[in-house]
Amino acid sequence: KYIEELDAINAQRYCDALYDYVRNAEVGKRLSEWQAKHKKPMWTVEYGGFTTFHALADPEKPFSLLARDNTDSALISAVRSLSWTKAERYFRYDARFTGHHGYMTMFHPDGTLKPAGVALAALNAKLAGKRPEGEAKLSKPLQGFLFAGKGQDLLALRHAEGGAVQLTTRLNGGTVQVFDFMGRELKPAPGKLHVVADKHLKYL
Numbered sequence: 001k002y003i004e005e006l007d008a009i010n011a012q013r014y015c016d017a018l019y020d021y022v023r024n025a026e027v028g029k030r031l032s033e034w035q036a037k038h039k040k041p042m043w044t045v046e047y048g049g050f051t052t053f054h055a056l057a058d059p060e061k062p063f064s065l066l067a068r069d070n071t072d073s074a075l076i077s078a079v080r081s082l083s084w085t086k087a088e089r090y091f092r093y094d095a096r097f098t099g100h101h102g103y104m105t106m107f108h109p110d111g112t113l114k115p116a117g118v119a120l121a122a123l124n125a126k127l128a129g130k131r132p133e134g135e136a137k138l139s140k141p142l143q144g145f146l147f148a149g150k151g152q153d154l155l156a157l158r159h160a161e162g163g164a165v166q167l168t169t170r171l172n173g174g175t176v177q178v179f180d181f182m183g184r185e186l187k188p189a190p191g192k193l194h195v196v197a198d199k200h201l202k203y204l
Contacts, residue, residue, distance in 0.1 A: 003034050012038035019043045028084025044081035047093035067115045074116040075123055075181055075201050079156045082132045083145040122183025126203050130154055142197055155204045157197055164198040179203040
């Protein structure tokens with residue numbers, strides 16, 4: 001509703017950008033339309049999460065499931081927010097706070113990034129120089145978001161219902177690189193591309 005109120009007072013005359021949470025496609029569509037109408041940049045934002053990979057109760061465990069799931073949610077939030085609004089930037093409030101083992105900061109006590117922070121940094125590197133083109137039209141339950149760049153595009157792909165499906169396609173010209181949700185490259189077999197789409201984002 002506030003979008004209508006902004007238009008009623010011609011708020012675009014007094015702002016440099018629109019800055020908001022984007023947690024579903026409907027909100028993203030409304031914000032994207034306002035952005036296009038008034039030629040103002042759209043910035044998206046989110047907060048919350050950021051726990052440690054190491055389980056505090058048992059330091060011998062290599063990672064915590066909470067950290068893994070938090071990494072997933074942080075990445076999905078960033079990719080969807082940028083895509084649904086075709087936004088220019090994505091911010092995390094959690095970057096303001098000093099490091100500790102609990103929630104609400106992306107840093108460890110020693111200042112290093114927690115897993116979700118590392119994954120967001122990897123995503124930022126992949127998206128550098130690319131612009132969001134919106135959600136791709138894929139067969140359900142696949143969900144994909146396209147980012148266009150000069151000479152190279154990127155598709156962020158996931159299984160939207162938490163399952164898994166194997167995708168296979170022939171490589172006819174061009175170069176396709178595949179990266180997991182932490183930015184590590186997955187080497188496809190010569191001539192064919194095999195990708196398992198699960199709830200973790202893959203970058204193609």
